Amino acid sequence: MPFCSFFSLRNLTRPLSLRSRISCLALIFLTAACSAPYHSSNQVYDKKTATALFSQGFDYVTEYYIDEIDVSRLALAGLDNLSTIDPDVEILDSGNALTVSYDGVPLSRYSYPDDLNSRSWALLTASAIESVKQQSPDFQQATGEQIYLAVFDGVVGELDRFSRYSAPEQATNNRDSRNGFGGLGIRYVKEEQGAHIISVMENTPAESVGLKAGDIIIAVNHSDIRKLSEDSITHLLKGPENSRVSLTVLRKETESAVKQQQLIFEVTRKRIVIQTITYIPHDNIAYIQISGFNKSTTTSLRSKVRKAQKEMGKDLKGYILDLRNNGGGLLSEAISAADLFIPNGTIVSTRGRHPDSHQYNDAHSTDFAQGLPVIVLVNAYSASSSEILAAALQDSERAIVIGSNSFGKGTVQKVFELPNRSEIAITWARFHAPSGYAIQGRGIIPDICTTNSSVKTVDDVIAQLKSGTLPISSETRTVSLLPEDEDALEKLKAICPQSAQPSELEEDVAEMLLMTPALLSLAKGELEHGKTREIADESVEESAQLPETIQ
Structure with missing residues (x-):
């Protein structure tokens, strides 16, 4: 049974802290997102197809990878990895030629091409594989896709x-996650009775026909x-946009009823983009969790901000x-999410070896949040695009960042589709925060750190704010540090040790x-610590009345 199936609908309606509520939603989301099937293709290995595939892949890497790399190195590494299919395959490099051996017996020898032409090295690679297939039973049974992999x-x-x-x-699943797919708009877990719907997404075909959690x-x-299996069910539920599917569903007549009625729903599939935004209003504060960044994230974020403004005025x-996470x-x-909050200035810059990787992105819209304060929560698993958003809001002084040092994934991958519909994602640039520092290897240092040994409670944070120990300057x-200066990076990151576990303290402080x-x-x-002590003390009395957890 899937890991998240222990969350019954009854459990989801119990009073939970904000962190618990968000964790449940995130776990269900991950189960749904990972449920798409993966099956190896039965395609037979073909030398001509393989040559075209390897050639294009080698071209992309040598042209776009952030560091210059020799195509011969790529081809030899690919050939050397053939031993993962059959350990008796051995590739011997003699400097200007390679010898293919099987079970210690030489099979063929290939002189290296005179130039660094991707097609020449791709042909060499495909030819070497062809010679292996003639002797290796494992290769004779392997599909083309297994060999390409x-x-x-x-x-x-x-x-x-x-x-x-x-x-x-898997590449198709990746594209579905980024761009959407033809589906219904439900999250489910596989149980003995069938596919138990955990939630129905807003504005989806499932919602329009009346399907329910x-x-x-x-x-x-x-x-x-x-x-x-769950994979097979998902395969049946997904399909081309505007195609129809009939669902037979069991539904309890009431929450407490034992008897279930059987219903049939006719649903027309539409493009579904996985929802990455969760909005929870509480005490005139808008809590918005962003679990990832796909094509709908900014649109959904704008919608939730507008909803909060309408509800709370x-x-x-x-x-x-x-x-976090x-x-x-x-x-x-x-970038566009940051632009919702930042009226002007730099959001992020990227730099790499390829000329097109040098990009500078500036804010160019009004502050959609209308100047209201923003708090950002991060932890050790806040990475990549989430670090871009956090750094942009922090450096522009538009938000206060709370939590621990983030992951430090400061590189950009360019994704290319290959002729067999696979994908190769190549690191082609590093991104830099608006203030100029490279995020790779260091992450985002919060303004208010909640992972130091001196910080255990909200009162500890208040005391450090009043004394001037916080925020971190x-x-x-x-400070700009070289990515290769590991000692300096470790000292900087030690200022706010990483924590992978979201904490209620971070929410309480926010x-x-x-x-x-x-x-x-x-x-x-904004205020001098000595002059504001009296005001701050009065404010602490107000904050002390806040609940420990948000229900």
Whole structure:
């Protein structure tokens, strides 16, 4: 049974802290997102196809990778990785030629091309594989995709850890996550009775026909699915946009009822873009969790900000953007999300070896949040695009960042589709915060650190704000260090040790600041500590009345 299936609908309605509520939603989201099937293609290895595929892949890497790399190195690494299919295969490099051996017996010898032409090296690679196939039973049984995967895994192994190759069906899943897919708009878990719907997304076909959380799908197009795997069910539910699917569903007549009625829904699939925004209003504060960045993130974020403004009006005190455990996503969406809050100035710059990688992105719209304060929460798993958003808001003095040092994934990957519908993602640039420092290897240093041994409670944070120990100075946070200076980077990161576990303390501190203007001003460095002690003390009494957890 899937890991998140222990969350019953009844459990989801119990009073939970903000962190617990968000964690439940995030876990369900991940189960839905990971449920798409992956099957190896049965395509037979073909030398001509392989040559074209390797050639294009080699071209992309040598042209766009952030560091200059020799195509011969890529080809040899790919060939060397063939031993993952059959360990008896050995590639011997003699400097100007390679020998292919099987079980210690030489099979063929190939002289190296005279130039660094990708097609020449691709042909050499495909020819060497052809000779292996004549002797190796494992290669004779392997599909073309399995062989391509072995080669490209060897290729990307020569690059940095963020470059990757995705086989065709996994690549399709990646594209679905970024751009959307033909579907219904439900999140479900596989149970013995069928596909138990955990939630129905807003403005989706499932919602329009009346499907509800708690419904259990037992048949798709009148075919029983109860004995199928989660992957197989997902494959049946997804399909071309505007195509129709019939669902047979079990539904309890009432929440407490034992008896279930059987219903049939006819649903027309539409493009579904996975929702990455969760909005929870509480005490005139808008809590917004951003779990990732896909094509709908900024649009959804704008919608939730507008909703908060409409619901709370002049009583709205500010926004908490929760980026904890947000591993990133589309760079363009992180930039446009930052643009919702920053009226002017730089959002991010990127720099690499390829001329097109040198880009500077500036804010060019009005502050959609209308100047209300913004708090950003980060932790050790806030990475990539989430770090871009956090750094942009922090450096522009538009937000206060609370939490621990973030992941430090400061590189940009360019994704290319290959002829077999696979993808190769190549690191082609590093991004820099508006103040100029490179995020790679260092991450974002919060204004208010909640992971130091001296910080255990909200009162500890208040005391450090009043004494001037917090916030961490911008001079410290934005100091420029070379990525290769590991000792200096480790000392900087030790200022606010990383924590992967979201903490209620971070939420409590954020709420305290938004509810207490004088302390918020101290956190922004707007007031002199000695002159504001009396005001801050009065504000602390107000904040002390806040609940420990948000229900």
